[in-house]
Amino acid sequence: MKSTFRLLTLCLIGLIFIVSCKDTGKTSDSGIQYFRHLKFSETPYDLIQGTHPITAEEAKTVNHYKFTNDESGRLVTVEFMRGNELLEYYQSGAARIAIKYEGNKEIHTYFDHNGEPMESWGGYYMAVYELDDEGMRKKLSFADADGNAVENRNSIAWYDWKILPDGLVQEKRYTMEGEETVLNPFCPFYELRFTYDEEGKVTRMANFQGDTMYNCTVENCGDIGVSYFTFNYNEAGDLTAFGVYSLTGQLSNLYWGWARFENKYDDHGNEIESVMFDQDNEPLSGMSNPVTQSVYDEHGSLVEQVIMNIDRELIDHPRSGVAVTKYNYDE
Incomplete structure (x- = not known):
């Protein structure tokens, strides 16, 4: 069998x-x-x-x-x-x-x-x-x-x-x-097991010890531990949601202070908005901003990124003090 x-x-x-x-x-x-x-x-x-x-x-x-x-x-x-x-x-x-x-x-x-x-x-x-x-x-x-x-x-x-x-x-x-x-210093996981859908997209990454899924509780694994990640996609194959969870299924912050994010895309697959949440499912705050919006030119090159609060109001980034970043490229 x-x-x-x-x-x-x-x-x-x-x-x-x-x-x-x-x-x-x-x-x-x-x-x-x-x-x-x-x-x-x-x-x-x-x-x-x-x-x-x-x-x-x-x-x-x-x-x-x-x-x-x-x-x-x-x-x-x-x-x-x-x-x-x-x-x-x-x-x-x-x-x-x-x-x-x-x-x-x-x-x-x-x-x-x-x-x-x-x-x-x-x-x-x-x-x-x-x-x-x-x-x-x-x-x-x-x-x-x-x-x-x-x-x-x-x-x-x-x-x-x-x-x-x-x-x-x-x-x-x-x-x-x-x-x-381990995978890296910020995700100190040893054995990982990956789940894929019928189209070959990864839908879950889980920490295992032996044959048992476990909760990583060492440094950089958050306050309540990290057991698995989940990934969701739209029909075009763009990653629309990324979540981090403890063994009990509770959202859990990674090293950077966020536990999940949601992305939106234009028709060409360019990420136009990313919204981040903490383990209480609240919009990211403190030294980070919850919403980042992006603008692209006709070639698909990133030309502008805007920092916003959850109400989509322009704010300065809490650490850098920058609200809008513009990109120019040599032809």
Whole structure:
């Protein structure tokens, strides 16, 4: 029965990958796709996928992620571009990610907007995935520019993943010495288990100890502890709500003082408003503002952010004293 369940799970995840590469957003060259945004992810286990597909003609003037697939349908490059130019202000960790496949390995390397090799935001030059016999990711390690093993910025040398009999994806992380380690200093969680919907979107991330979900109560886990996160989406795949909860289901503040947020988007998937709440489900206060609204230009570039109270009245940010931030870009 367990083998049957695993087979069904693998088939579902394989179907998700196929769906992510379907016609939407493709040009006449079936190996190329264009997307305005990348799908939300909480773990490097997830495949890189796009949302809000656009046409090749639209891609000439709109900021986008260009996906290139090989003849087998495998993703080989992800580039943040407008027209034929790589852009500097990417959200993918690099302007260009090149992916090659060697045996059971999937190797990602990173390049800046000038096409030069670069260290990714995570603090490494290469990410090396190991795949199981079904092609699913089971391990991730990191390397420097010379190919030497390194830890990332959170002192993680490698990730291990396993699909459990109940369909959850188990994640553990280790230091170079082989000691199990936390996700990061602000989310000091060890074993995590991820729940996905039928479209491959993560809907829950939970802390586990052994086979029991537990409450993280160490420093940076809030006053009442943190047990799991929940994620909600709209039909376009945009993240609309993010919640943090204790083992009893009570909202719980993270290190930064918020317990949940709600996002609104325009028709192109640009986040136009984010509203944050504390563990009492009250609008964020103190040294933070509850509402941030954003404005974008015709290319999809952020041009203005506005700080507001819960009544959508303009206020100065409690720490910076800034109410409106405007962004200009070199052409």
